Amino acid sequence: xxxxxxxxxxxxxxxxxFLLFFIALPLGYWLSQTKNKFKPLIETLVSMxxxxxxxxxxxxxxxxxxxxxxxxxxxxxxxxxxxVFSFSGLxxxxxxxxxxxxxxxxxxxxxxxxxxxxxxxTLMGKSKTTTLFKVLLPNCKAxxxxxxxxSFAHTIGEFGVVLMIGGNIPGETKVASIAIYDEVEALNxxxxxxxxxxxCVSTFLILLFVYLQNGGSLKKxxx
Amino acid sequence: MxxxxxxxxxxxxxxxxxxxxxxxxxxxxxxxxxxASGAGKTSTLRMISGLLxxxxxxxxxxxxxxxDSNKNxxxxxxxxxxxxxxxxxxxxxxxxxxxxxxxxxxxKRDTKHLYQLIxxxxxxxxxxxxxxxxxxxxxxxxxxxxxxxxxxxxxxxxEPLAALDNESRVELQDCLLQVHKTFRLTTLLVSHDIAEIxxxxxxxxxxxxxxxxxxxxxxxIFTQNSLNENFEITGEISKIERQGIQFCMTVRxxxxxxxxxxxxxxxxxxxxxxEILVGTKNFNPFVLKTSx
Numbered sequence: 001x002x003x004x005x006x007x008x009x010x011x012x013x014x015x016x017x018f019l020l021f022f023i024a025l026p027l028g029y030w031l032s033q034t035k036n037k038f039k040p041l042i043e044t045l046v047s048m049x050x051x052x053x054x055x056x057x058x059x060x061x062x063x064x065x066x067x068x069x070x071x072x073x074x075x076x077x078x079x080x081x082x083x084v085f086s087f088s089g090l091x092x093x094x095x096x097x098x099x100x101x102x103x104x105x106x107x108x109x110x111x112x113x114x115x116x117x118x119x120x121x122t123l124m125g126k127s128k129t130t131t132l133f134k135v136l137l138p139n140c141k142a143x144x145x146x147x148x149x150x151s152f153a154h155t156i157g158e159f160g161v162v163l164m165i166g167g168n169i170p171g172e173t174k175v176a177s178i179a180i181y182d183e184v185e186a187l188n189x190x191x192x193x194x195x196x197x198x199x200c201v202s203t204f205l206i207l208l209f210v211y212l213q214n215g216g217s218l219k220k221x222x223x
Numbered sequence: 224m225x226x227x228x229x230x231x232x233x234x235x236x237x238x239x240x241x242x243x244x245x246x247x248x249x250x251x252x253x254x255x256x257x258x259a260s261g262a263g264k265t266s267t268l269r270m271i272s273g274l275l276x277x278x279x280x281x282x283x284x285x286x287x288x289x290x291d292s293n294k295n296x297x298x299x300x301x302x303x304x305x306x307x308x309x310x311x312x313x314x315x316x317x318x319x320x321x322x323x324x325x326x327x328x329x330x331k332r333d334t335k336h337l338y339q340l341i342x343x344x345x346x347x348x349x350x351x352x353x354x355x356x357x358x359x360x361x362x363x364x365x366x367x368x369x370x371x372x373x374x375x376x377x378x379x380x381x382e383p384l385a386a387l388d389n390e391s392r393v394e395l396q397d398c399l400l401q402v403h404k405t406f407r408l409t410t411l412l413v414s415h416d417i418a419e420i421x422x423x424x425x426x427x428x429x430x431x432x433x434x435x436x437x438x439x440x441x442x443x444i445f446t447q448n449s450l451n452e453n454f455e456i457t458g459e460i461s462k463i464e465r466q467g468i469q470f471c472m473t474v475r476x477x478x479x480x481x482x483x484x485x486x487x488x489x490x491x492x493x494x495x496x497x498e499i500l501v502g503t504k505n506f507n508p509f510v511l512k513t514s515x
Contacts, residue, residue, distance in 0.1 A: 116313035119274050124327045124373055125301045134326065138317035 001191055004171050005179035006198055012087070012175060013155040016094040020102045020151050023095065028106030028147075029132060047104075049097050058164025061093045065165065085167045090175075093165045094155050101154045102147040109143025110136055142214045149210045153203050224249050225377060225409060229270050229280035229290075233263070242266055242433040248411060248426065250285070253403050255412045255420040255441070258430035264413040267430070268379050271411070272307055273300030284377065304329075306370030306408075308383040312362040314354035320365050321350040327372035337372060343405070344368040344398065360391030364398065371402060378403070380412040384419065396422055417445050457513060460497050463490060472510075474501065485510055 031043060049057060065083035066072045075081045083089035113136060121131040137144065159177040166173030168182065176195050183192035225248045233240045242263040248254040256264040269275035271282060273289065276297060282290040289298045314323050324337055324346075341347055344364055354362060363383050370378060380399070384392045400423060403410050414420055420427055421441045429437040429444060437444050458476035465471075470490045472483045483501055489510050493499065500511045 114311060114313065116309040116311055117315060120307065120309065120313040120315075120369075121326075122274070122301050123272060123303075123305050123307045125304070125329060126326075127301075135315050135317070139315070 001194055002170075002179075005174050005176045005195065008087075008171070008174065009156055009176040009199075012090055012094060012158075013152045015091050016098060016155045017102075017148055017152045019091065020095050020098055021148060024099065024102035024106055024147065028103045029110060029136075031103070031107045032110035047100050050100050054097065054158065054160025055164055057097055058093065058161040061089070061096075061161070061165045065089055084165060085169060085173060087166075087172055090162055090166045090173055093161045094158060097158060097161050098151045098154045101150040105143045105147035105150065106140075109140030109146075112143075113139055145213055146210060149206055153206050156199060156203060225271065225282075225284050225411070227267075227271050227280070227282045229267070229277040229282060231266065231270060231275070231277045231279075233266060240266075240433050242270075244428075244430070244433070244435050246271075246411075246428055246435070248409055250409050251407055252425045253400075253410045253412070253423055254426040254428065255414055255424040256428050256430055257414060257417070257420055259415065262430040263433040264415075264430050265381055268381055268411065268413050272305050272379055273298065273303055304373065304375050304377075306373060306375035306378040308363065308366045308370050308378075308380045310382045310385060312354070312366040312383075314357075314362055314365055314369070316354050319351050319353055320346060320357075323354070323365060323369050324372050327369045329373045336374065340368045340371055343402070358391070359387050360395060363387065363391075363395055367395070367398065367402065371406060374406075376409060378408045378410040380410065382413050382415070384414070384416070392419070399423060417441075421445060456502065457498060457500050460493060460495050460499060463493065463495060474499065483508075483510065 027042075027046070031039060031046075062084060063069060064071050065075070067076045067082065067084070072084065075083060081088065083092060117135055117139065118131060121135045126134070157177065158175070159181070162173065162175055163178060163181075166175070166178075168174050168178055174182075176199055180192045180195045180199075183189070183195065225246070227244065227246045230241070230243045233242065240261070240263055244263070244267055246254075246256075246267070256267060258264050266275060270277045270290075277290060277292065279292045280290065281292070282288075284303070287298075288294075288296055289303060290296065314320075315326065318326060321341075324340065325331070328337060341350065344367065346365060346368060349357065349361060349365065354365070357365065366383065384395055387395065396419060399410075399412075402408070403423075412420070412423060424441050427438065427441045427444050428435050456476055458474040458481070460472055461475050461480065462473035463470055464473075466484075468487075470485050470487065472485055472490065472493070473480050474483055481501075493510075493512055498513045500513050502509055502511075
């Protein structure tokens with residue numbers, strides 16, 4: 001059995017989650033604090049991947065990143081970056097596709113904290129950054145963990161976006177979900193079953209960890 | 224001296240509340256804002272602290288201009304050096320008591336001041352505990368110490384004792400008086416407890432629907448202006464004893480018991496367990512049975 005799709009899947013999920021965390025953190029913080037009139041618009045855009053068919057997102061990425069179009073051609077000629085049918089393209093598409101899964105828990109974790117925590121820190125002369133990192137984030141660890149794990153698990157389960165923008169290049173863009181589809185097409189049900197089982201078990205364990213952690217069941221094992 | 228002439232319309236509720244207040248508190252004074260819920264007390268305190276921006280007005284602290292709507296000046300709350308105690312204590316749950324106090328220090332090396340506060344507020348045994356393990360009274364004691372850690376000139380207290388039991392409240396009131404004098408603070412307390420204001424304050428501002436309706440010394444406002452010759456309280460008789468030619472009734476009123484002297488004719492129809500109304504009319508006491 002070829003393990004490349006499984007390894008690639010976890011690589012993609014890891015890189016996407018890592019980058020997404022640093023993008024979603026300032027965005028989630030801003031959304032939790034702002035009274036800007038454009039907030040509903042930004043919230044709508046962030047939530048779009050929740051309701052759009054993944055193929056729609058993948059289709060527009062394909063169009064945008066295609067070297068035949070202005071943006072894709074500019075990326076290719078000036079920066080030497082080819083995003084269509086490449087791992088980098090998959091990462092960018094995955095980040096946007098999983099954006100609400102990271103932004104929403106962070107935003108809601110910060111919004112649910114009592115405003116007096118933020119106010120108290122401000123009146124002590126602390127900057128917004130100090131308040132965020134020393135007071136707010138340490139008190140919504142459960143939300144941060146939920147965001148990280150959900151984004152990771154969601155990226156593992158991607159199919160439509162990956163197929164549209166990444167295609168099916170072994171070792172480059174052929175992730176587990178595509179490989180399963182391929183094996184079923186070729187009637188290799190046993191291999192498809194192994195891939196599927198690995199995804200089932202790994203996502204089950206990841207989600208179980210989140211629920212145990214957020215429910216406090218793992219606290220007794222900590223020193 | 225803190226001077227605040229501020230206006231703000233709060234639109235959050237169905238009926239907008241227009242706050243329009245003029246408050247002057249001299250240096251070293253302990254002043255209170257008194258009024259019913261929704262009178263605008265907390266919002267006024269938040270405007271003075273800078274957490275809420277007034278629509279119009281002027282706020283100065285001695286020579287320091289904190290807010291001037293005409294000149295479009297708003298001093299950031301983090302630069303006002305205000306000690307603020309919130310009703311919910313607002314202790315940081317991720318930090319121990321010591322870390323909470325240390326976080327508030329303006330100068331991290333000023334541990335002498337930190338240990339002075341710990342000793343003064345009797346927090347030695349709580350230092351390594353997280354806020355979640357503390358009682359309500361302990362939390363507010365830590366919150367008060369934390370507000371003092373940054374050596375503020377102005378201390379703002381937003382009903383810090385409202386949710387406490389009587390014993391903790393009295394203990395913290397004494398503590399508040401002590402720190403107010405020790406650190407020569409100017410203090411502004413939001414409270415709807417007249418007894419608390421009488422005990423702590425030099426000056427009181429009575430607020431009603433966003434306006435200051437009365438101001439002056441608490442004794443003048445709460446005793447002379449409102450001395451009433453009539454009062455009525457209801458309670459339940461828990462004991463009747465003969466004392467010479469009179470009878471002594473022990474009456475339970477909410478959580479406390481009071482003893483009331485009565486003549487024989489007054490207790491003729493009364494027995495233990497009866498609900499009675501005790502009152503005065505034209506300074507003459509009377510007892511009435513209210514239950515069958």
